[in-house]
Amino acid sequence: MTGSPGPRLTVDVVNPGMRLRLKGRLDARSAPAARSGLHAAVDGGQGELVIEMNQLEIWDGAGLGVLVGTARRVRQGERQLVLTGVRARELRLLRVARVTWSSSVRAAALAG
Structure with missing residues (x-):
């Protein structure tokens, strides 16, 4: 297989149990x-x-499934999920998957 697999995913813990940064x-x-x-x-x-x-x-779909499962787990734990910096493409996916129904989603600022 040739070509670059693209940017790898990192999960940075900004504040344990409270804030994460996905890259x-x-x-x-x-x-x-x-x-x-x-x-x-x-x-x-x-x-x-x-x-x-x-x-x-x-x-x-596997990536989207991770976020859907996380949203479900958050609800079961009686917590609130807040997604920040969500780009338009990902926002559409999250809406279709109904993640936005139970979570607070803050869209990314548009570059002007």
Whole structure:
């Protein structure tokens, strides 16, 4: 297989159990690691869980599934999920998957 796999996903813990920053590509390859990191944050905190998404690209259904599962887990834990810096493409995907129904989503600022 030739070509670059694209930017790898990193999950930066800004504030344990409360704020994460996702960078790179969320797809089938990175989904297991992302799921593990996100679930640990959900289980390890209280109140709002803020996920910064301005440097994230959702590339497939597996990546979207990780966010849907995280939103479900947050609800079950009686927490609030806040997604910040969401780009238009990802916002459309999150709306279709109904993640926006139970989460606070703050769109990315448009470059002007």
